[in-house]
Amino acid sequence: MSLAHDARVAVPPATMAQRPAGSWPEVNNPAAWIVAIILLIMPLIASGFFLIEIFASTLILGTMALSLMFLAGYGGMVSLMQLTIAGFAAYMVAVFGVSGNANISLGWPWWLAVPMALALATAFGTLGGALAVRTEGIYTIMITLAIGAAFYYFTNQNWAIFNGHTGINTVATPHFWGVNWRADIPFYYVVLAVAALCYFAVEYLSRAPFGLALQGVRDNPRRMAALGFNVNAHRVAAYAFASFVAALAGVLQVWNYRQISPGSVSVGACIDVLIIAVVGGITRPIGPFIGALIFVLLRTFALDFLVRLGLDGNRFRLLIGLGFLAIVFWSSDGVIGLWQRWRNSQRRSADRSGGGRRRG
Amino acid sequence: MSRFVERHPAWALIAIIAIAVGLWLIFAVWPPGLEEAIGRKRVFLNAVFNGITLGGLYFLVASGFTLIFGLMRNVNLAHGSLYLFGGYVGYAVSASTGSWILSFIVAFILTALVGVLLQLIVFRRMEGQDLRQTMVTIGLSIVFADLMLWACGGDFYQIQTPNWLIGPVELPLITAIKSSGEPVYLRYPLVRLVIFAASVIIGVAMWLVLNRTRIGMIIRAGVDDRDILAATGVRIQLVFVLVFAFGAGLAGIAGVVGGTFQSLSPGEDIRFLLASLVVVIVGGMGSIPGAALGALIIGLAEQLGSVYIPTYAIVVTFLIMVLVLAIRPQGLLARR
Numbered sequence: 119m120s121l122a123h124d125a126r127v128a129v130p131p132a133t134m135a136q137r138p139a140g141s142w143p144e145v146n147n148p149a150a151w152i153v154a155i156i157l158l159i160m161p162l163i164a165s166g167f168f169l170i171e172i173f174a175s176t177l178i179l180g181t182m183a184l185s186l187m188f189l190a191g192y193g194g195m196v197s198l199m200q201l202t203i204a205g206f207a208a209y210m211v212a213v214f215g216v217s218g219n220a221n222i223s224l225g226w227p228w229w230l231a232v233p234m235a236l237a238l239a240t241a242f243g244t245l246g247g248a249l250a251v252r253t254e255g256i257y258t259i260m261i262t263l264a265i266g267a268a269f270y271y272f273t274n275q276n277w278a279i280f281n282g283h284t285g286i287n288t289v290a291t292p293h294f295w296g297v298n299w300r301a302d303i304p305f306y307y308v309v310l311a312v313a314a315l316c317y318f319a320v321e322y323l324s325r326a327p328f329g330l331a332l333q334g335v336r337d338n339p340r341r342m343a344a345l346g347f348n349v350n351a352h353r354v355a356a357y358a359f360a361s362f363v364a365a366l367a368g369v370l371q372v373w374n375y376r377q378i379s380p381g382s383v384s385v386g387a388c389i390d391v392l393i394i395a396v397v398g399g400i401t402r403p404i405g406p407f408i409g410a411l412i413f414v415l416l417r418t419f420a421l422d423f424l425v426r427l428g429l430d431g432n433r434f435r436l437l438i439g440l441g442f443l444a445i446v447f448w449s450s451d452g453v454i455g456l457w458q459r460w461r462n463s464q465r466r467s468a469d470r471s472g473g474g475r476r477r478g
Numbered sequence: 479m480s481r482f483v484e485r486h487p488a489w490a491l492i493a494i495i496a497i498a499v500g501l502w503l504i505f506a507v508w509p510p511g512l513e514e515a516i517g518r519k520r521v522f523l524n525a526v527f528n529g530i531t532l533g534g535l536y537f538l539v540a541s542g543f544t545l546i547f548g549l550m551r552n553v554n555l556a557h558g559s560l561y562l563f564g565g566y567v568g569y570a571v572s573a574s575t576g577s578w579i580l581s582f583i584v585a586f587i588l589t590a591l592v593g594v595l596l597q598l599i600v601f602r603r604m605e606g607q608d609l610r611q612t613m614v615t616i617g618l619s620i621v622f623a624d625l626m627l628w629a630c631g632g633d634f635y636q637i638q639t640p641n642w643l644i645g646p647v648e649l650p651l652i653t654a655i656k657s658s659g660e661p662v663y664l665r666y667p668l669v670r671l672v673i674f675a676a677s678v679i680i681g682v683a684m685w686l687v688l689n690r691t692r693i694g695m696i697i698r699a700g701v702d703d704r705d706i707l708a709a710t711g712v713r714i715q716l717v718f719v720l721v722f723a724f725g726a727g728l729a730g731i732a733g734v735v736g737g738t739f740q741s742l743s744p745g746e747d748i749r750f751l752l753a754s755l756v757v758v759i760v761g762g763m764g765s766i767p768g769a770a771l772g773a774l775i776i777g778l779a780e781q782l783g784s785v786y787i788p789t790y791a792i793v794v795t796f797l798i799m800v801l802v803l804a805i806r807p808q809g810l811l812a813r814r
Binding site for chain 1: 609612613614616617618620623628748755756763788789790792793796799800803807
């Protein structure tokens with residue numbers, strides 16, 4: 119009945135059995151190495167447009183969705199305010215750092231403004247989480263959605279800090295050691311490094327005692343409480359970690375676009391993050407990045423694609439909506455789930471035909 | 479009521495004082511000092527009436543939402559889309575036939591039909607799966623929003639108020655005393671009062687049906703224990719379809735009301751979905767009286783807030799939600 123129950127059903131036992139605790143699954147996986155190498159040498163392959171508009175955007179959005187995946191997949195808490203936390207961090211970078219709005223921005227150097235923004239956004243997300251963990255399942259979704267909406271309308275109305283609906287423009291980006299870190303190639307590596315760090319942090323946490331306890335809380339909170347775990351403290355701590363990840367993505371976001379406005383923290387954008395995480399699959403940390411890649415590709419190319427088919431190019435949201443509907447209708451575990459199911463059926467047919475290609 | 483007073487004497491006292499102050503502010507002639515401090519009484523009365531009538535509109539949307547959730551545990555995040563759909567249908571009907579009443583009927587029937595389809599195609603297949611229902615209805619609301627944008631464009635539409643409802647009416651509430659000693663009475667748009675009265679009637683009728691009739695008994699039993707009810711031989715799927723159709727139809731009616739009060743445009747669907755979320759969180763999920771109380775509180779807070787503290791009006795409604803969550807996480811009037 120509850121969300122926690124759904125999440126537990128969504129994790130097929132086979133995937134758990136394949137991954138013994140304490141070892142990194144990527145080390146023995148050739149596909150993971152290939153992806154890592156491709157990502158590292160990407161600037162040699164891709165032009166500036168692809169590097170930033172497609173891959174950097176994918177990694178930033180993927181990191182935001184990763185924070186949601188951590189909460190939903192391991193904690194059983196679907197939070198719709200992860201984008202709001204990212205947007206809060208972005209606003210704080212603009213407010214404390216240097217920007218075109220001299221009467222709002224305090225003009226701190228980036229190495230002071232960014233930690234401040236991260237700390238404030240993490241505190242904001244933790245407070246919101248402390249509120250959200252008082253409720254369960256669908257109520258969590260509603261409350262976090264309401265928090266996100268309240269923040270959006272607040273930024274729209276508040277001119278003293280958030281500069282109303284025009285937002286804050288020409289936010290300065292870091293420039294030190296003779297490198298302009300917002301130039302295409304350095305920025306791509308910064309984004310890649312942050313995304314990889316977050317990815318491995320989530321991977322590590324999912325096997326660390328804290329992550330295991332969190333998954334226990336997700337599956338059976340009453341039993342965990344009876345064992346002496348503080349259920350709510352684990353949940354709030356999960357929100358704190360996820361908020362930090364989202365805040366990192368928010369800082370990168372504001373550096374990427376050099377501006378932040380209420381439009382980027384709107385309710386629709388909050389839901390987009392959920393779509394990304396769900397389409398990719400919320401049982402594994404790689405899911406959000408796959409989802410983000412699909413989303414960014416659709417957002418960038420759907421217009422041309424639709425026009426080429428002779429349809430109205432403005433209908434790309436319809437395309438995204440229908441694709442999302444199809445995936446949630448047929449697979450509760452997103453693209454990863456579909457792929458896993460396809461591989462399982464392949465393996466089963468291979469077993470049946472007598473082939474001994476079974477892998478441990 | 480008396481049990482609440484016995485259990486929480488302090489809260490009851492605060493509530494009684496707040497109500498008394500509110501009534502005094504509405505009915506008394508304001509002394510000059512007060513007018514200087516917080517502005518003219520006419521502004522205050524207008525805000526109060528706007529808040530109450532907006533609460534009526536919120537109640538229409540939120541009661542359908544909470545009825546569906548209470549009985550079927552169906553999380554319909556496409557409820558805002560039903561609101562907007564009803565509004566567009568009402569606009570089309572009233573613009574082509576000129577009949578305001580007819581637009582309500584057509585909007586109710588068409589949104590109820592959409593609701594039936596939703597229940598048959600979507601919700602019956604994923605009973606008890608909260609997360610999937612949420613995802614699917616979010617997907618549906620994206621698709622609906624884009625389809626409506628396609629069909630109706632991004633313009634603002636306003637449904638024409640019928641002639642017999644146009645214009646203000648004078649209420650027996652004194653806003654000020656002229657220097658000649660003549661009292662000035664409040665003038666308020668008649669259409670908003672009529673619609674508010676209609677939403678009160680709908681609310682009372684729903685309460686009577688739920689508490690005094692056989693179908694209401696079945697619905698209440700279904701809210702409490704669905705399986706036992708099904709085991710007693712009630713055709714529960716039929717009840718589900720009917721309740722879903724009724725809840726969706728209410729959202730459609732609310733769309734026509736919203737199109738008459740305010741305007742219809744893309745984005746209103748999310749606004750009203752959020753309003754009904756906040757209303758039912760404050761009032762308590764699945765409770766019709768809770769939806770009424772929550773709608774009144776949120777409507778008043780929004781309107782009074784936008785008059786007296788315009789920058790923070792949204793934050794006030796949000797703070798109310800936080801306060802309720804902190805004291806009673808299940809909502810003010812939920813039974814759990």
